[in-house]
Amino acid sequence: MDYTSTTLLLAVLLFASAVAHDISHDSLCKSMVETEGYICEEHKVTTKDGYILGVQRIPVGRTSKTANRPPVLLQHGIFMDAATWLFNSPNKSLAFILADNGFDVWMGNNRGTISSRGHTSLSANDLAYWDWTWEQLVNDDLPAMYDYIHNQTGQKLYYVGHSLGTLLALASFSQEKLVNLTKSAALLCPIAYTGQVSSVFPRAIANTHLAQRAYLLGLGEFIAGGSVVGKLLEGVCRLPPIDCSNLVSTVAGPNCCIKPSTYDVFLEHAPQSTSTKNVVHLSQMLLAGNIAKYDYGDESENKKHYGQGTPPLYNLTRIPKDIPLFIGYGGKDSLSDVNDVKLLLDNLKDHQKDKLVLQYRDDYAHFDFVMAENAESVVYDPLLAFLRTQT
Numbered sequence: 001m002d003y004t005s006t007t008l009l010l011a012v013l014l015f016a017s018a019v020a021h022d023i024s025h026d027s028l029c030k031s032m033v034e035t036e037g038y039i040c041e042e043h044k045v046t047t048k049d050g051y052i053l054g055v056q057r058i059p060v061g062r063t064s065k066t067a068n069r070p071p072v073l074l075q076h077g078i079f080m081d082a083a084t085w086l087f088n089s090p091n092k093s094l095a096f097i098l099a100d101n102g103f104d105v106w107m108g109n110n111r112g113t114i115s116s117r118g119h120t121s122l123s124a125n126d127l128a129y130w131d132w133t134w135e136q137l138v139n140d141d142l143p144a145m146y147d148y149i150h151n152q153t154g155q156k157l158y159y160v161g162h163s164l165g166t167l168l169a170l171a172s173f174s175q176e177k178l179v180n181l182t183k184s185a186a187l188l189c190p191i192a193y194t195g196q197v198s199s200v201f202p203r204a205i206a207n208t209h210l211a212q213r214a215y216l217l218g219l220g221e222f223i224a225g226g227s228v229v230g231k232l233l234e235g236v237c238r239l240p241p242i243d244c245s246n247l248v249s250t251v252a253g254p255n256c257c258i259k260p261s262t263y264d265v266f267l268e269h270a271p272q273s274t275s276t277k278n279v280v281h282l283s284q285m286l287l288a289g290n291i292a293k294y295d296y297g298d299e300s301e302n303k304k305h306y307g308q309g310t311p312p313l314y315n316l317t318r319i320p321k322d323i324p325l326f327i328g329y330g331g332k333d334s335l336s337d338v339n340d341v342k343l344l345l346d347n348l349k350d351h352q353k354d355k356l357v358l359q360y361r362d363d364y365a366h367f368d369f370v371m372a373e374n375a376e377s378v379v380y381d382p383l384l385a386f387l388r389t390q391t
Contacts, residue, residue, distance in 0.1 A: 054115030061100035077163025079271035082107035130220030133281035184324035184390035195289025206283035253334035253365030257372035330364030
């Protein structure tokens with residue numbers, strides 16, 4: 001591999017080093033919610049495999065304080081955390097908008113993020129702590145949060161996911177898990193089929209098996225920033241494939257409607273860590289163009305885990321046809337590609353027509369759906385209308 005390719009791959013692995021920042025260790029309640037005049041609670045949820053997840057709750061709005069408010073769980077994407085829903089002012093951020101419109105808002109944080117680095121027996125410095133992929137988020141994290149919120153409120157949940165948060169819901173529903181506890185689900189920038197992803201970063205990781213090599217070298221935590229390896233990135237921003245002046249658009253597509261000041265807040269909280277094994281799994285999906293369980297790369301090892309030589313596929317046609325779904329996607333999104341979304345929709349072609357709402361924005365890219373200045377009117381108003389019709 002030549003110098004340019006090697007350096008590009010290092011940039012992919014640690015792209016945030018080029019826009020150096022320090023992720024705040026203050027709780028999201030104190031740093032982003034209470035400062036806007038909202039009540040906020042920090043909750044801890046323990047999964048069956050011992051991970052201790054931080055979950056933030058906005059139980060009431062600033063003006064709307066009615067009782068028996070329906071709970072809604074907001075679930076972020078990869079390299080993100082619950083700050084996803086709080087980047088703009090209260091009248092433009094989904095978490096605040098939902099709270100002010102009568103919802104009991106809960107915001108989840110995947111294992112490995114700043115709010116969810118605890119474990120009953122492991123440290124985040126232990127390699128074993130990072131032995132998971134999004135399958136464990138589906139099987140352990142999401143059910144633990146669902147059960148906790150259901151027990152706290154006594155109600156079924158509304159669900160809103162962005163990016164990887166949509167994959168968790170789709171995979172769960174395809175196995176008929178959590179369906180009985182879900183009133184409806186809104187999926188923004190759905191990640192399911194990823195074979196036509198056009199973004200240079202995930203495609204470079206997948207095509208070169210970079211994450212796989214890092215995993216084999218013992219890198220458990222996939223850190224998208226850090227001073228030690230950041231030294232390896234000298235000269236990266238001079239390479240033609242990399243536009244360090246706007247890495248967010250380079251990674252996820254040219255966002256149309258995000259203010260520079262919102263990007264500044266975004267970079268104070270992202271990127272967050274995930275496991276290298278998770279990135280390996282997502283790379284496998286991108287290369288195969290399907291949605292399958294983790295491939296151990298060895299037929300006998302796969303047989304040990306699955307009883308067959310190849311990883312089982314998730315069958316999205318098994319998603320119950322009567323679960324209400326709202327799907328929002330954009331024409332400029334290079335991670336949730338329009339053609340991949342069409343494959344997902346083909347799996348849902350027999351879904352009950354009155355239970356499937358589609359929202360397409362030709363000018364939107366991946367992060368417009370959670371950070372755009374006009375998202376309140378073009379995304380959140382229709383989303384709220386959808387949620388209110390599903391009682």
